[in-house]
Amino acid sequence: MFVGFKMLQDFATVTPQTLVKDAQKKLEEDKLWMLLVVDEAGELVGYVPKEDIAGALPGVVKAMERLGETVFLDKLTIEDILRRDIRKISPEAEVEAAADMMHEMNLAGLAVVDGAGVILGYVNRDAMLDVLVEEMGFREGGCRITVDVEDKTGVLYEAAGVIANMKLSIISSSTFFKGERRLIVLRVATEDAAPVETALRERGFKLVEPQDFQGNWN
Incomplete structure (x- = not known):
């Protein structure tokens, strides 16, 4: 941009x-x-x-x-x-x-x-x-999924591949540092995130929710 x-x-x-x-x-x-x-x-x-x-x-x-x-x-x-x-x-x-x-x-x-x-x-x-x-795709709807990953080459490509295999589109993707790891934030064009989350977990990805970080802001 x-x-x-x-x-x-x-x-x-x-x-x-x-x-x-x-x-x-x-x-x-x-x-x-x-x-x-x-x-x-x-x-x-x-x-x-x-x-x-x-x-x-x-x-x-x-x-x-x-x-x-x-x-x-x-x-x-x-x-x-x-x-x-x-x-x-x-x-x-x-x-x-x-x-x-x-x-x-x-x-x-x-x-x-x-x-x-x-x-x-x-x-x-x-x-x-x-x-x-705009870059986070907030106005486009869909579901937001956050994945906690090791900071290594190809990890975003692998996560995107899981979603592509499900014939779903990624509205937006962003990555953020969290210590020595990264948080991948994906907004997927679907109203039901459960199947995507299940597929990602089956591939070994760790999904996180806000409650997983309550210790950071309490």
Whole structure:
């Protein structure tokens, strides 16, 4: 999966010349937490989060008292408060790379830009969660089966072969480390998991359920 497939293309932008009072209105009307800032050529130059705009408001009040409302509000622009340290990623990047960058840097999102720096979209944590749900096949129905296996070559192929021999389709498959072993999570296109579980056990696979791990979270 590439970032370009999951980026949000319906996003709000402002320019450095946008008045802060207008940016605040846009945030409130569209219920946004940040605005991307682009120049006249459409190139991304930074961003301004909701808290920065809110933080500027006390200054607005004081300035109104000193200078008068019209004078100050007509001069305070996004350029005065924008942040230029926004992280960027290309649409060709793997979505896992975007998720890892966001996790490591504690970011809420990344701007997606082309080779010229022109913004194409935005990918946020909601998009990452949607990828997780999609890759795990949650919306596709079927039955979820979890197998505890030794971390060795060919084990996923063997488990998939058992299911293929039953003429059933695998909706999704994922693997997760659990110590030195792996958990294989399969979502199978069937309403009755019992026959699949029986076949896997007959081939020597260890199936696990949430109750098998209660000691880990009690």
